[in-house]
Amino acid sequence: MHTHVRAGQTLRIAPPVNAFALEADAASAGAVLIAGGIGITPIASMAAALTANASRYALHYTGRSISQLAFVDELRALAGEHLHLYGDDEASEANRFDLARLFATLTPGQPLYVCGPQGLIDAVIALASERGWPRERIRSELFATAAPQTGDAAFEVELRQSSMTLSVAPTQTILDAMLDAGLDPLYDCKRGECGVCQVGVIEGEVDHRDYCLSEAEKCSGKVMHICVSRARAARLIIDA
Ligand code: FES
Numbered sequence: 001m002h003t004h005v006r007a008g009q010t011l012r013i014a015p016p017v018n019a020f021a022l023e024a025d026a027a028s029a030g031a032v033l034i035a036g037g038i039g040i041t042p043i044a045s046m047a048a049a050l051t052a053n054a055s056r057y058a059l060h061y062t063g064r065s066i067s068q069l070a071f072v073d074e075l076r077a078l079a080g081e082h083l084h085l086y087g088d089d090e091a092s093e094a095n096r097f098d099l100a101r102l103f104a105t106l107t108p109g110q111p112l113y114v115c116g117p118q119g120l121i122d123a124v125i126a127l128a129s130e131r132g133w134p135r136e137r138i139r140s141e142l143f144a145t146a147a148p149q150t151g152d153a154a155f156e157v158e159l160r161q162s163s164m165t166l167s168v169a170p171t172q173t174i175l176d177a178m179l180d181a182g183l184d185p186l187y188d189c190k191r192g193e194c195g196v197c198q199v200g201v202i203e204g205e206v207d208h209r210d211y212c213l214s215e216a217e218k219c220s221g222k223v224m225h226i227c228v229s230r231a232r233a234a235r236l237i238i239d240a
Pocket of ligand 1: 195196198226228
């Protein structure tokens with residue numbers, strides 16, 4: 001906007017999209033809401049909707065210390081007994097967030113919503129799949145853009161439709177390399193959640209880092225999300 005839009009220009013806009021909404025059965029199935037730090041923002045809206053419906057749910061909210069958590073007074077008034085607060089620095093073990101302890105109280109398949117840093121989301125997904133939860137019951141929103149990981153290496157990506165080959169630096173995504181090259185790929189969240197940037201994979205092995213493909217789709221190796229996922233080897237050919 002700052003770089004390209006000029007006064008007097010007409011813009012075409014679309015309505016807002018919610019990629020992290022409560023599903024229809026959340027009100028009846030005992031939804032579990034987990035928020036890490038400022039990831040409370042969408043989770044608080046979900047709690048408000050569930051409270052308005054007089055639904056059974058639990059809100060687990062964690063951060064460095066309970067005294068530093070945002071909106072605690074408002075959440076106490078909103079969620080009452082549904083609210084559970086935790087802090088890493090709390091003296092009592094009961095006040096420190098323990099995912100394994102929480103999962104021991106849940107039934108596999110309860111709708112679970114988690115928003116916060118990547119470590120929290122990855123831990124929830126790993127524990128849920130270890131305990132046989134269907135992947136589609138875990139919905140998440142990352143409260144940051146996906147970060148490069150230790151050991152990420154440069155690779156080449158051939159864009160078959162565009163007849164171009166680009167170098168992707170260790171700290172760069174395929175999407176960013178395409179944007180830097182002046183291309184106009186479709187994308188939205190840049191966190192591997194919305195699925196908008198999905199492309200077909202023609203050749204090469206993918207390091208999948210998205211939160212939207214199923215395990216079967218990842219194993220098929222036929223599609224990937226270029227905003228987060230990378231090549232496992234030196235070269236990848238995609239349908240873009
Ligand atoms: S832009 Fe949303 S998954 Fe890539």
